[in-house]
Amino acid sequence: MKNSSLRGLRRFFNVSALTFRLWDFTGTAILNFFIWIAVLLYLSPLTYMAITALKTKDQLSDVTSPIYPAVMEKFTYQGSVYDVYNVPTDEGVKQWALINKYRTYSEFIDPANPGAGLIRWDGSWRILQDTYRPSITFANFKNLWQSIDYPNKLRNTFIVVGLGELGMFLSSIAVAYGFSRFRIPGGRFLFFLLIATIMIPDSITLVPTFVIYTRVLGWNGSFLPLIVPSFFGNAIYIFLLRQNFKTIPRDLDEAAMLDGAGPLRTLISIILPQAVPAVVTVGLLQFFNAWNEMRMSSLFLGTRQDLQTISFSAQAFVTFGFTPEVLQASAIMLMAIPVVVLFLSQRYFMQDMIVTGIEK
Amino acid sequence: MRQREGLVGLLFLSPWIIGFILLKAFPIITALGFSFTNFNMLDPAKTRFIGLTNYLTFFKDTAAGASLFGSIGFFVLSVPVEMFAALGLAVLFSSQRLKSKLLLRTLFFMPSIIPAIAIFFIISGLTDPGSGWINRLILTPLNLPPLIGVGAMFPMILAVWTIGPGFLIMLGAMQSVPPEIYEAARVDGAGPIMRFFSITVPMISPAIFFSLVINIISAFGGVALLDRGLPFNISLSPMEGYISQQMFSYSDLGYASALAWVMFAVVLIITLAVFSSARYWVHFPEEADNEEF
Known part of the structure; x- marks a missing residue:
């Protein structure tokens, strides 16, 4: 709607200039918001393309990995590289590096405090999820x-x-x-x-x-x-x-x-x-x-x-x-x-x- | 003087006239000739006249009939979606309130130039059972069975992503409607919906008609404005796919030509229907210099 007809409406309903300006602003905001949502949806396959092209093959084969490009967190302990997992403990979820894998329990190292030695955790390590940190790769190109x-x-x-x-x-x-x-x-x-x-x-x-x-x-x-x-x-x-x-x-x-x-x-x-x-x-x-x-x-x-x-x-x-x-x-x-x-x-x-x- | 003008004009037209004879008229007539023979690429020496046999084969060939209905079905499903989406978008864009129009216009147009093969890769990734977003973000959280393969998604995305040219043509036409007409209608008390149907639609009807024509052509596998590069084997028009299969897999050029003529007849009927309907809803502006021809 053009301003002239809105002015007519305003006179008809006898609304104040401020209300009118607020209404005008809200309408414009809604329209612009709607169109940007529409364009994002319309181009979402391209977003998928751009994000996936920057991922590593390892991340893609892990269905629990995040949506954004990321790599698995690693921790080097005594010369070897270990995967870091999200470990649920009594004090919340901890990011620990898995050192020794056993059937009923596993041993971890806290990367924040490696001097504390091995930590025993009861449960199967296979249910644990890897930790990821955002990272992009150009290896695919x-x-x-x-x-x-x-x-x-x-x-x-x-x-x-x-x-x-x-x-x-x-x-x-x-x-x-x-x-x-x-x-x-x-x-x-x-x-x-x-x-x-x-x-x-x-x-x-x-x-x-x-x-x-x-x-x-x-x-x-x-x-x-x-x-x-x-x-x-x-x-x-x-x-x-x-x-x-x-x-x-x-x-x-x-x-x-x-x-x-x-x-x-x-x-x-x-x-x-x-x-x-x-x-x-x-x-x-x-x-x-x-x-x-x-x-x-x-x-x-x-x-x-x-x-x-x-x-x-x-x-x-x-x-x-x-x-x-x-x-x-x-x-x-x-x-x-x-x-x-x-x-x-x-x-x-x-x-x-x-x-x-x-x-x- | 006038004769000279005609000759110079014809000289300018000559590339197209030569091209028309060599690249259109001659192949079309040759295709008609081929369609009455059993011309086979592998054995051209055995070619002979077989009358209407190829056309009779078509009526017995259920696969060919199915492909023709597939083509018509795709046309019936995709063209209205493309037309209404493009028109709706053009209406939104003709609002004075919309900001950064140039960028948004290009963003909405952009998918229309993406090569078909790139879209194929994107969709096959999107529908990947493990990592594809369709399964990860939509189907798995809703506990729905995973979607596998490009099949149904590909023509859908392709149709939705082809609104670009129609959208820009209709938007251009909307912007060329003189604002005084809207102003006059507003003074007479016409609301936005009334103004849309009684001013916008008739004024831009030539643009709607033109978009309709280019959409019909692309729905049947032709290239009008923008080519996405659809190879024959993944053509959206199943009939066209079937024709190329006869041509390249069986080298049966006679039958392929007959099928092409059947498809041509169907497209011609649809086109003629659209063109003759134009008289009732398309308002062609009077051309001032019409008498020159």
Whole structure:
């Protein structure tokens, strides 16, 4: 609710200004509190991921271990390392190091006072719980770095992403410009066709595309199937850019044309500077799509380990038999760069994406 | 002059036109051709015309029918959830009282760009019988049997985590509604709910329609705005998984093409229904320069 209607309410109920301000403040606080709770819940699987990736394998296999990353408390006594347990005694729970394990009783040392000697405690040590202290480890990331050739995978990903961006910039922007600024015979029909191609499921073009790429063009085991299509324009990017170009007033580009600027020059020096958020948005969409791409890779790069991108090669981690904490670390490594890119560009990303009608 | 403009325009369109012919029209027609043959990858020499046999096989193939219903079921379950969650979130974000909107917007959008394989790892960890949070924090304290495997959780999380693009499109549309309209409605005594249904919804209906279209495409396994990189074998659309199984496991390209055409027909019917319903609820703004074409 806007302030004006609240003011009306206030006059109606004849509440004092202070009550009104309190109510206004409470409402704002409740809304903001609610949305932060919602975002925490929404991202809770990512919290799990981040916390688990910093845990040790030992901690993960102990179901009584704390939720946060921690390591077992150890105590060195007379040159040997012993585990520290939570021992219930008459004077409360004590953290003692277990020295001698027997069936019905055990002997402990109090780490705070080792000089006091062995303490006898009756009961089975197996029911005792380990003590943990908070501690994080980067061993999972190190483990991953050693088992996968990351520099190679990153290089492949950047080739696919970079050339895909180049293709998108060269084609989609030009086509969107053509659709937004020129009177083309049959232009309406072509635009309808463009929208129609967005709706065509991939599986229909999959079989012939696969046959053509492998049998006719011999592109099996190369980057080409991942890159070449982007040079022919992507229907949805063209649509989004065209919608945005249409909102840019024509006066400036007509003036530039009268000054003798050609259409290409007009596009580069007049249209593009005014369409930065839209171009950034489409560039980012292309980036995320190329980064996550899996289908074309699985068709054409399945046997070429040396050409696989980060996301695609991660598929094999399941067969490596990685335990959860290493898998969480790998999930972080997979998404870190796209997430950083998203945060760096949040001011532009999808800010100007006002979609007004598809049937135009 | 006008002819020259048309030619220059066509020159700018040429990458897409060539791409359309080579990457869309030609493969689609070829797929139709394949669907009437017994084309098998392992033995291409034996390929011959077999008429409608592949399509008749589909009607007898219960696994194919089940996968088609699975695809439609996923569409029916996931798309409304995605649409309403995105719309609700956009409404909250259009409140003046909400602070740090830019950060929150990015946080809500963030899961939409996470690679599918990373989500798969996260869920398999979350549902791990020993250390997974679902079992440790929710099921064990409630004395419920442990949940094992990624199965049901994966499509659920994937659907809930895909509201990002729809949310931003609808939010952008809401922010572009002129405030004077709300002001006028308020003067006339319209409450917040009335204003939402009689101003916000009609004004942003093109954005709702656009989000609906991209959600339909992704529900059937296509890629509209954002690709998560779902491999064929864990596709959300069971029909698509079945088609790729026919293609890669049995190398039966003829049957796979016929199945793809069946799926295309189903998607086409749904799309046409959505597009023709648009006339009744989507308010397309008048375009000033409509006569240019």
